[in-house]
């Protein structure tokens with residue numbers, strides 16, 4: 001096992017990979033509750049979606065760990081589950097079974113794109129400064145998710161966003177967790193984020209903000225049935241051949257493509273596994289991601305994708321695919337211990353998400369801000385991710401500016417032809433999206 005995962009070469013060990021796998025799992029565990037909650041608004045069975053979420057995450061993450069050997073975990077994405085629920089099913093009135101068939105189609109197209117090597121070529125054509133910007137933007141995005149989940153920031157009718165009610169006990173618990181985790185990390189404790197989560201959960205139980213598990217039934221439960229959602233995507237595959245579904249499928253494809261590319265680069269840079277600004281084994285990592293979407297659609301969930309939360313595991317030392325194998329194992333275990341996961345509330349995970357933001361924005365220091373032609377696309381890439389609540393939209397806006405500023409500054413020769421292609425595709429994306 002040590003040899004297969006090259007633990008010695010990567011300067012890691014089984015214990016550290018285990019803590020990393022558990023940390024990533026805990027940072028992502030909220031999806032086990034958020035996803036069924038959201039998708040059930042379409043009429044899907046919440047218990048089946050819970051099981052589908054855990055199974056899709058476990059299989060996708062296991063393949064990523066074993067085949068691509070990346071410390072990257074996967075689960076149904078928060079951007080695309082919202083698009084699936086609120087735009088496709090509730091907005092367009094498309095039945096969830098057909099929408100799920102659309103997810104399946106996008107996953108299959110992805111596999112074809114990956115096998116043809118197109119995805120890998122696109123990722124490698126992105127200039128290093130924009131790759132850094134993507135990583136930093138994802139950092140802001142994930143910190144924003146954390147701040148929002150913990151209600152440290154909240155919606156405001158006049159300014160869109162404002163500070164939340166920081167005197168509310170649950171918000172105070174999240175802030176307590178944040179301060180504890182920051183102090184542990186400042187002292188150099190590698191698993192500071194993980195210990196911070198445990199301390200926050202225990203404090204939450206002591207102060208009555210988190211329900212402690214009671215008795216055996218509060219800890220273990222049977223695996224919910226997948227029957228209501230399993231295979232519906234396949235059964236309804238014949239319904240995707242409409243113009244409306246074509247737009248839906250292309251959106252699934254587009255968002256997943258760039259979200260995954262940005263996330264893989266961000267996590268790989270953080271883990272120090274990028275070589276010459278390129279992703280080693282990129283094809284395998286992309287294939288793992290694409291097949292996870294297919295598995296997810298078949299069992300009953302919207303697009304499964306590489307999670308930015310994987311950086312929490314990397315930040316406690318996770319470097320190899322073994323981290324992912326452990327994370328996958330926890331997702332499988334979660335199927336049996338679903339009541340226990342109630343302890344991992346958003347107040348417990350929020351500090352981790354916010355601190356990961358701190359760690360990820362460090363990429364900003366390597367962007368040449370004194371070069372206006374780079375500063376502009378990098379700035380929009382970073383800023384628009386949290387503001388539009390979409391990694392893919394941030395990338396699209398930033399990448400539209402890149403050839404414009406580079407050409408005007410007389411640096412046209414340095415632009416990779418693929419970046420021109422993306423310029424056109426992103427403009428078309430915005431035209432047809434609206």
Ligand SMILES: Nc1nc2[nH]cnc2c(=O)[nH]1
Nearest residue numbers: 077078079263306307308
């Ligand atoms: N990269 C990524 N990470 C996430 N974490 C939660 N949701 C998402 C998502 O949609 N994309």
